[in-house]
Amino acid sequence: MQLTKHTHATVVLRDGDRSLVIDPGAYTPNSADLVAGTAAVLVTHDHPDHFDADVLTAALDAQPELHVWAPADVVTALGEHDGRVTAVAPGDTIDAGGFAVQVHGGDHAVIHADLPAMSNVGYLVDGRVFHPGDSYSVPDTAVETLLVPTSGPWAKLSELVDFIRAVKPTRAVQIHDLMLSEAGRGMFAQYSGQLTGIELVTLSDGDSLEV
Numbered sequence: 001m002q003l004t005k006h007t008h009a010t011v012v013l014r015d016g017d018r019s020l021v022i023d024p025g026a027y028t029p030n031s032a033d034l035v036a037g038t039a040a041v042l043v044t045h046d047h048p049d050h051f052d053a054d055v056l057t058a059a060l061d062a063q064p065e066l067h068v069w070a071p072a073d074v075v076t077a078l079g080e081h082d083g084r085v086t087a088v089a090p091g092d093t094i095d096a097g098g099f100a101v102q103v104h105g106g107d108h109a110v111i112h113a114d115l116p117a118m119s120n121v122g123y124l125v126d127g128r129v130f131h132p133g134d135s136y137s138v139p140d141t142a143v144e145t146l147l148v149p150t151s152g153p154w155a156k157l158s159e160l161v162d163f164i165r166a167v168k169p170t171r172a173v174q175i176h177d178l179m180l181s182e183a184g185r186g187m188f189a190q191y192s193g194q195l196t197g198i199e200l201v202t203l204s205d206g207d208s209l210e211v
Contacts (some may be wrong), residue, residue: 005175127141
């Protein structure tokens with residue numbers, strides 16, 4: 001399976017003629033093109049850097065084969081589109097474009113105690129790749145490739161390190177990194193590798209690796 005990292009939190013998985021887009025958000029300039037090239041989209045939560053309602057609404061209107069899986073608040077925002085937009089919750093198992101997906105998590109990481117709690121789910125795809133959305137919640141299953149958010153108003157290096165230590169993946173890949181400079185990405189990768197013993201792979205937008 002090929003994993004391609006796009007701007008910020010958007011990731012595309014391909015395996016043969018199957019493709020899956022995760023979190024095509026408004027911060028990703030080519031979100032519309034990525035969604036146009038797939039029949040399956042997963043959304044972790046309703047923040048605009050992960051969920052572009054305009055892009056997905058237009059795609060659902062134009063692509064009758066497109067299906068979207070997301071938390072209930074995202075489904076409410078999009079509408080059901082004749083059953084092609086499906087609400088998911090932790091504990092669910094779904095088939096998304098031919099990929100077996102387990103749903104984990106439930107809560108967005110705390111940004112500040114004065115802000116209301118928010119929903120967020122993580123997705124384990126084909127038992128191999130885990131996208132946590134905006135959370136360091138540890139899935140209760142083995143993970144080969146862990147996607148690790150490294151920037152944002154809720155992200156913290158110490159929690160990132162503990163997240164990787166708890167999951168114990170074969171590899172870790174940096175995502176959710178738009179707010180970091182090249183030097184910042186390198187710093188997070190350096191500290192993470194030193195403290196976990198697992199390389200935090202840094203991909204440029206559009207780069208791919210086999211997972």
